[in-house]
Amino acid sequence: MKIIIVGAGVVGTTSAYFLAKEGHDVTVIERQDGPALETSFANAGMLTPSMADPWNSPGILKTLITSLGDNKSAFKLRPKALPSLLTWGVSFLNNSREQKYIKNLHRSAELAWYSLKLLDDIRENMNLNYDQITTGSIKVFRDKESLDELAELSEHLRDHGMTFDVLYGEDLLKVEPSLEPVIDKLAGGVYFPDDQAGNAYKFSCEIEKEAVKLGAKFRYGVSVEKLMKKYGNISSLRTSDGDISADKYVISAGSFSAPLAKTVGLNIPVRPAKGYSISVPLKGWNGGPRMPIIDDGFHAAISPLGNVLRIAGTAEFAGLDSSLTQSRLDNMYNLLEELYPDFAPYFDKDQVTEWAGLRPLSVDGSPYIGKTKIDNLYVNTGHGPLGWTMAAGSAKLLTDIISGNEPDFNPATFNLDRS
Ligand SMILES: Cc1cc2nc3c(=O)[nH]c(=O)nc-3n(C[C@H](O)[C@H](O)[C@H](O)COP(=O)(O)OP(=O)(O)OC[C@H]3O[C@@H](n4cnc5c(N)ncnc54)[C@H](O)[C@@H]3O)c2cc1C
Numbered sequence: 001m002k003i004i005i006v007g008a009g010v011v012g013t014t015s016a017y018f019l020a021k022e023g024h025d026v027t028v029i030e031r032q033d034g035p036a037l038e039t040s041f042a043n044a045g046m047l048t049p050s051m052a053d054p055w056n057s058p059g060i061l062k063t064l065i066t067s068l069g070d071n072k073s074a075f076k077l078r079p080k081a082l083p084s085l086l087t088w089g090v091s092f093l094n095n096s097r098e099q100k101y102i103k104n105l106h107r108s109a110e111l112a113w114y115s116l117k118l119l120d121d122i123r124e125n126m127n128l129n130y131d132q133i134t135t136g137s138i139k140v141f142r143d144k145e146s147l148d149e150l151a152e153l154s155e156h157l158r159d160h161g162m163t164f165d166v167l168y169g170e171d172l173l174k175v176e177p178s179l180e181p182v183i184d185k186l187a188g189g190v191y192f193p194d195d196q197a198g199n200a201y202k203f204s205c206e207i208e209k210e211a212v213k214l215g216a217k218f219r220y221g222v223s224v225e226k227l228m229k230k231y232g233n234i235s236s237l238r239t240s241d242g243d244i245s246a247d248k249y250v251i252s253a254g255s256f257s258a259p260l261a262k263t264v265g266l267n268i269p270v271r272p273a274k275g276y277s278i279s280v281p282l283k284g285w286n287g288g289p290r291m292p293i294i295d296d297g298f299h300a301a302i303s304p305l306g307n308v309l310r311i312a313g314t315a316e317f318a319g320l321d322s323s324l325t326q327s328r329l330d331n332m333y334n335l336l337e338e339l340y341p342d343f344a345p346y347f348d349k350d351q352v353t354e355w356a357g358l359r360p361l362s363v364d365g366s367p368y369i370g371k372t373k374i375d376n377l378y379v380n381t382g383h384g385p386l387g388w389t390m391a392a393g394s395a396k397l398l399t400d401i402i403s404g405n406e407p408d409f410n411p412a413t414f415n416l417d418r419s
Contacts, residue, residue, distance in 0.1 A: 003402065004029060004237060004246040006224050006260065007381075010040035010388050011367075012252035013204045013211065014395040015380050020214035022403050027246065028216065029239060031223035036204035038322075039254050039357035040387065042277045043200050044301045044312035046292045047119065047389045048137055049112035049162060050192035053153055054104045054365025055273075055315065055385065056096040064317075072331065074299030076316040081271075084319055088271050091363035104364045105156055107413060111366065112386060113160045114408065115393030116196060122392060126210055130203035131306040137195035137292040138167075138176050144187040146296055151190060165191045178289045181341055197292050199305045200388040224253075226263035233376045234264065248402060250378045255320060255358040257381040266372055268416065270382040272320055272358035277312035278332045279305075279353040285346040298335045309343075311336050315359070315385075322356045329354055359384050369394050369414040370401045378402060379416060 001024050005012045008030035020026045032038065060075075067073035085092075095104060123132060141147035151166045165175075168188040173180055175191050208218060223240040227249070236245040251257045255272035282288060282304075292303040300313025311332040316325070336343065362368060362382035367390060369380050380398045383390050397414065400407035412418060 001025065001248060002246040003027070003248045003250060004244060005250040005252055006237070007251070007253040008032070008035040008204070008208065008218060008220070009038060009252065009254050010036055010200045010204045010391045011254070011380055011383060011394060013208045014391040015250060015252055015398055016216045016218075017207045017211040017214070018395040018399040019402065020211050020216040022399050024403070026211070026216040027244070028218045029222050029224055029237065029244065030218065030220050033220050034205070035208045035218070036201045039359060040200045040204055041357060042279055042310065042312070042353070042355040043275070043357060043388055044277065044292065045131075045197045045199055045303045045305045045310055045388070046137060046294075046301060047116055047196040047198060048192065048292070048386070049109055049116060049160070049389065050137065050154065050157060050164065050195050051294075051386065052105055052109035052112050052157075054095065054101060054108065055361070056092050056365065057101055058096055058098050060096045061093055072327065074314055076314070076328070078316065078318040081317045081319045085271060085317060088269050088363060091269060095364040100364070102156065104366060106159065108366045108386065108390075109157055109160050109162075111393045111409070111414070112389045113162060115390045116194070118392040118396055119196075122207070128203065128206045130198040130206060132196065132198040133291055133304065134196045135291045136191060136193040137197065137294060138172070138189045138191050139294040139296055140179065140189040141187045141296050142185060147188050147190065150296070154190060162192070162194050165193070167191050176289060176291065176293065178287055178340070179293070182339055195292070197303050197305070224260060227260065227377070229264045229374070232374070234374060248376045248378060250380055250398065252380045254381065255360040257360060257379065261379075264374060264377075266374060266377070268368060268379060268381065269363045270360045270368070271317070273361040273384065274316040274318050274322060274356055274358055275312060276314055276324070276328045276332055277310055277355045278329060278336075279308045279310050279355070280336065280347065281351050282307050282309060283346045283348065285343055287342050288340065293339065295335055295339065298331060300332060300335050302335065302339060309336070320358065322358055324354055324356050360387070367394055367414060368416045369397050370411050372416055
């Protein structure tokens with residue numbers, strides 16, 4: 001079957017691989033000059049089913065309102081984004097009710113965990129290299145109350161076969177010795193041994209090559225302007241390089257999925273949540289973390305990825321605008337300085353790469369995968385803060401749905417009009 005995927009981020013490239021492996025004739029249309037040059041480019045690199053809890057936790061409304069006047073807040077709502085968030089925002093807040101929040105957590109955790117197992121198979125069978133780390137992740141806390149809250153929430157992960165340990169002082173240092181200079185400031189940490197990490201950009205480039213080997217085609221520098229509809233189905237894509245047609249179409253255009261789908265009257269409830277990262281060369285420093293450290297207070301993480309430290313995080317609702325705001329970047333520099341004061345002599349500001357990307361955030365924290373109300377149009381988008389973590393599982397699920405295989409999930413679980 002001839003299938004076109006719009007978007008070569010980590011989700012689109014991984015989908016291309018799974019679909020091509022199933023024997024489909026796949027073409028990926030991407031406006032950039034290569035894979036993963038937008039949101040999948042410089043994320044925190046964490047593969048963390050442990051972070052499947054949706055961002056719209058009970059209390060999110062208060063957090064967002066407070067953020068309006070606070071530039072340092074981990075979550076930031078910009079007034080200019082408000083009109084684009086109206087209907088979406090109501091559903092987003094509605095999903096923050098306790099019962100829904102827990103249901104959504106389980107949905108995401110199951111997909112994330114499934115995804116990691118598939119990623120293990122891919123990495124081992126194809127010998128891919130993407131600066132992978134398989135030693136877990138640690139969330140650290142400055143106050144005991146927040147630590148206890150996370151420990152309680154993490155109990156839900158045990159339902160999916162994941163484990164975690166609450167650690168204090170020396171025990172925390174045994175797992176992550178690099179925290180030594182700040183251990184006295186920390187109330188403790190939660191260690192998730194099943195988590196992993198790796199460079200999503202490198203992985204996307206590697207999996208793209210594997211997809212190409214299986215016959216997939218990637219057309220770079222081509223922008224899809226609109227979807228064309230005839231007799232109730234998608235008939236072609238209008239692109240900057242002429243009209244292109246296939247039997248089936250998949251939208252994996254990250255935060256741009258929603259405006260694209262709108263060209264045929266389809267609503268994809270995804271809105272951009274901007275995040276920032278800085279990539280800092282290690283320059284021979286060997287006192288850094290062995291695994292990603294997530295700092296709950298800063299809502300940011302430090303990940304060792306090859307020869308750089310990637311500090312990433314914060315969430316800003318600012319519309320489809322990926323420009324850099326210095327005060328948000330400063331949060332990243334401050335976290336590095338605070339957690340790793342010993343790194344100062346190695347730090348070279350001129351060699352830091354600053355970046356921002358737009359997380360495609362759904363209303364309930366889980367992605368939309370599968371059929372739409374238009375018969376030959378599918379989606380694989382809305383992965384929010386966990387697109388790298390969920391890419392393999394989402395691609396496999398999409399492939400099973402398109403190919404008519406028995407999927408490992410009930411397809412209704414991730415469809416667009418789930419409630
Ligand atoms: C600061 C930050 C930290 C993060 N950390 C993590 C993490 O640690 N772990 C994790 O799992 N996730 C993380 N994420 C989230 C993750 O990066 C995203 O969920 C993921 O990259 C989304 O992938 P995607 O393929 O859906 O979107 P994208 O990577 O944005 O890909 C979409 C592609 O579609 C293309 N496109 C869009 N419109 C068109 C069009 N009209 N025509 C042609 N092409 C088009 C774009 O150019 C783009 O390449 C983080 C995100 C940010 C911002």
